[in-house]
Amino acid sequence: MTAGVGAVTLPGRGGRACRSGFVVGRRAFRRDSAGASLAAEATAAARRIPERAHAFAGLVLGETNMVDGSQEEETATHDDGATRRKHLWEILGVAAAVAGVVIGLIQVWPKPAFTLQDWAKEANAVCAETSGDSEDAARAANDALSMTLSSLQQGTATPQQFFITGNLYYRMAGLQNKAAGNLSNIHPPSSRADETEAVVRDMRESDRMIYQGAELLRHVNTQYPQETVNAFSQLANTYNEKGRSINRRLVDLGARDCLPNVQAP
Incomplete structure (x- = not known):
């Protein structure tokens, strides 16, 4: 029997059968080898699966951590902004409450008393505003009256002269009426208020006297x-008597005199 590597020859039909079986076996071996190779690759692949799974898990976890970190930063930023806004509203609320308290105190806090000195100061301002014009008007009216009376003595007086003189006293009365009105607008003082009110009433009464005198001159009895x-x-x-009394009382109240004199014929 001659034998070679990979070949065995047996006599007769049995030999062929043995050869055929060897060939089948070799094919089977090849198949087994291929299967083993596939199995080894499969095993290696299977072994790599956990590693890849671990790597993938790490990647996912890393991204998750990144997302969580970003979310945490956004949450922290949002929380910080919300906290600042909360503090701002708290400050505004406290400020509004304080402002309300201050306004309430101002409304209920008693005002300082308006003293007689305060009244006199404002009365002086009123008299100073009109005294110059009143004195000028009184001077012009008195001068016109003197000229009219002189013409009357000479027999040359005319109704027009009386009318013009009456208009000048009208102007004087208007300025005095303005002063009396402004004095009446001053708040009464905390003391001697009845005296200040009485002075204003007397000023209005004396003012009416001037108007009456002006009307007499404007409508002179020509006969x-x-x-x-x-x-x-x-x-x-x-x-004049009433005016002097008013001026004395004004001075006694701390103010200045306001009324000029009228010339009596």
Whole structure:
């Protein structure tokens, strides 16, 4: 029997059968080898699966951590902004409460008393505003009255002269009426308020006397002009007496005199 590597020859049919079986076996061996190779590859692949799974898990976890970190940063930023806004609203609330308290205290806090000195200061301002014009008007009216009376003595007086003189006293009365109105607008003082109110009332009464005298002159009795002059003289004397009293009381109250004199014929 001659034998070679990979070949065995047996006589007869049995030999062929043995050869055929060897060939089948070799094929089977090849198949087994291929299967073993596949199995080895499969085993290696299977062994790599946990590693890849671990790596993938690490990647996923890393990304998750990154996302969580980003979310944490966003959450922290959001929380920080919300905290600042909360503190701001708290500060505004406290400020509003304090402002409300202050306003309430201002409303209920008693105002300082308006003293007689305060009244006198404002009364002086009122009189100073009109005194110059009142004195000028009184001077012009008195001068016109002197000229009219002189013309009357000479027999040359005209109704026009009386009318012009009456208009000048009208102007004087208007300025005094303005002063009385401004004095009445001053808040009464905490003391002697009745005296300040009485002075204002008397000023208005004396003002009406001037208006009456002006009307007498404007509507002079041309037939008996001396009667008009006499009536005016009585009003002028009464006015001057009352005016002097008013000025003394104003000075006593701490103010200045406000009323000029009217010339009595």
